[in-house]
Amino acid sequence: MDISHWRNRIDVLDRKILKLLNDRARCVLALVPLKKKTGIPIYEPDREAEVFRNISENNGGPLSAEAVKRIYERLIDEMRSIQRGPKQ
Amino acid sequence: MDISHWRNRIDVLDRKILKLLNDRARCVLALVPLKKKTGIPIYEPDREAEVFRNISENNGGPLSAEAVKRIYERLIDEMRSIQRGPKQ
Helix, strand or coil, X not given: CCHHHHHHHHHHHHHHHHHHHHHHHHHHHHHHHHHXXXXXXXXCHHXXXXXXXXXXXXXXXXXXXXXXXXXXXXXXXXXXXXXXXXXX | CCHHHXXXXXXXXXXXXXXXXXXXXXXXXXXXXXXXXHCCCCCCHHHHHHHHHHHHHCCCCCCCHHHHHHHHHHHHHHHHHHHHCCCC
């Protein structure tokens, strides 16, 4: 296996990750009107704790729990931004 | 569709994303001995540009190109850390 073999695999994985990130963003956007209707705020610490618990309990590595948490902090931050909509 | 429906979908997606992130990390680790053998450094700006090009060209939204780039900056940073190995 040479370098280009692994890089090709990484490129394929990145396109899959990107697709799932956008799928997740669509779910997050679908939540906006439901949250508005029920008066739930965009930022919900209990739900975020649940998201972090889900990923830490299911992390088989080699990424450490801390590494995964840092990636997810960024990811959740972006998801919160799209729920808030474009800045005025 | 209620809130719990979308949250369940998000939890399923998160487990899939997590699996792919770890698959990607395994590929990145497989590159370490190959890079050492050929004298290629861990940080390679040209390859990183290629990774960013791959995701920006394949981004169908709703996440913006900027949002995806910010998530990937964190992700790549973590991948670089595991290639470097644990700090002494």
